[in-house]
Amino acid sequence: MNSQSLSVREAILERRSVGVFNKQPVDAQDILDIINDAVWAPNHKNRQPWRVILGIGEGLPKVLDIIRDVTIPNHAHLTAEDIEHKMTKFLSPGAYAFVVVPEDLRQHERTEDFAAASCFIQNMMLLAWDRGIGSIWKNPTWLDSPEFTEAIGAKPGERVIAMVQLGYFDKxxxxxTRKTAEEIVTFFGE
Ligand SMILES: Cc1cc2nc3c(=O)[nH]c(=O)nc-3n(C[C@H](O)[C@H](O)[C@H](O)COP(=O)(O)O)c2cc1C
Incomplete structure (x- = not known):
């Protein structure tokens, strides 16, 4: 087991969504190690309703090409600088993890699978934080577009539920803020 420095509570309280990364490369083995731990998320009937399409290393520019094509559909007439400028917010992470969930035809199971995959994602983000790797779960509307899902390699019957950007950061x-327990808890019967 990896030596971990943060307690579960510390990781939960100290994790922040990181919006700006410092472009430092991320080692694919680190992400695989994180995922190997994150899969211990709760999930009904142990369906393990998740898989990850990882854009890292040589795959990272290819992912950025796909993101460029869906976010700037008519970029042929733009200069390289214009495109770079429009792509700024996508260029700093060292890795992209797209979390893919089967779209069970049964509504109940589909909701469970989405919930389980969300637990898996939170595990990933906490474990990454423990290694000094920041992350943010992003959910742009184009994640659901046929153009994107096909380009990224999701299969029919699968849904990409999260784009998790990962990377090192300077700040x-x-x-x-969060609401407190006292604000959100109702004691039944009072
Ligand atoms: C399902 C989900 C979707 C999210 N989508 C986005 C997003 O599209 N863009 C973004 O900047 N942050 C997104 N976030 C991150 C939230 O903005 C972030 O968690 C929130 O601001 C609280 O900040 P914290 O995580 O640092 O506590 C998303 C988070 C979740 C759980």
Missing amino acids: VPAKK
């Missing part, structure tokens, strides 16, 4: 983002 820990500011803490956001």
